[in-house]
Structures are given as structure tokens and as C-alpha cells.
Amino acid sequence: DIVMTQSPDSLAVSLGERATINCKSSQSVLYSSNNKNYLAWYQQKPGQPPKLLIYWASTRESGVPVRFSGSGSGTDFTLTISSLQAEDVGVYYCQQYYSTPPNTFGQGTRLEIK
């Protein structure tokens, strides 16, 4: 199975500042035939289910604020929040769907306000 490893485990960022979360896969999730990275990002706020933010590594889900962006290819990916808002507090997960099932998740990164 593909193992997803996120860094850092937790992060504290000031309001209005940039937050960056990394995700590394144990093998490439780039499918050469269509040049797509099979990676998604989810946000989970306290007491709520996960919410899809990004898919195909960089495509923002409908309704997701433009301050959220995804980048990377192959085995290394980044979720960036360009200007942190109070409502962005929560845990963020990456998930691969290249080798699936199983859909493996990263261990999560907890984002807090500094």
C-alpha cells in the first residue's frame, strides 16, 4: 500500500499569514497516461466530518475559497493557505487514490492560530 506522510504534525500561524502543509507519498501518484496526480486534500473542523478541498492535487472543489491552493507532483505535494482566517482552524489530510482501494490518508496536520 502507498503510505502518505504529512509534515508538520501541527502548525500555528498568525491570522493573515501563509500556512503550508506538506504531504509525501511512498511512491509516485502521478499517472503517466493522463499526467494527473491522484491526490486529494480534506479539511476537518472540530466536531465535523471531513470536507473535500482539493483534488487532482491542484483542482479546487467548488465553493472552496481561493486562498486554498494545492501544488506538487509525483511524490511531494503542498497545501497552501495564502492568508489564514480564523475559520481555517482544523486538521488537514491528504489522500492518495492512485493505488486504490485502499484509499490511504496521511496522518493529518493540525492547524491552529498563533
Place this chain on the structure above:
Amino acid sequence: EVQLVESGGGLVQPGGSLRLSCAASGFTFSSYAMSWVRQAPGKGLEWVSAISGSGGSTYYADSVKGRFTISRDNSKNTLYLQMNSLRAEDTAVFYCAKYRSTGFYYMDVWGKGTTVTVSS
């Protein structure tokens, strides 16, 4: 509105069984693969099981293989998870989630979850 509502969670003794249900609405249920994802208290997300739109293909995490069975009734727009031989480590919130497509890609709709507690 697309909606998933889980039910069936509760307190069960080790070795016991439970059946979870997930009622779907607002979309053509049979057209989409579905999954169960769980989250142990204070822990991250763990994919548990998935099923194709027709129900003909099913998949399980190694941690539940042989104990859990996923199924669906497309006439009732309902997904199920039969859980047998439950262990303390199965204690978690179980989420039902819809895949965006017929493939097992990313999950675009999630239910609020149902809590399973395995304890004597």
C-alpha cells in the same frame, strides 16, 4: 441537496456485532461508488471499505477483512456495513462517504458519522 445520514452506531461488547446504515439522497445512488471511513477518538482518518455502484466489487482494509461486510441496496438508496467480531480497537466514528465518480477516487460528500463503542 446531496445528503448522507448514518445510523446504527452504539455500545457493543467485544465479540459482538452491529450493522451500520447510510441513507443517501439528492443524487443517483446507484451511479456512484461508496465507502466507509472511520476515525478513532483523537486519531486520524482510516479508510475501512468501499463498494462499486452496482455492488459487484467490494474492498476492505486489512484491519477489518473477514470481519466486516459492505453492501448496498440501490432500490432503497442505502449503504450498509455489517460488523462482526468487534474489538476495542474498532471504537470510532464511522463516516459514510460518496466517491465523486464510479471509480474509487476522492470523496466529495460525507455524512456526519455514527459512533461505535466497543467495550465491556
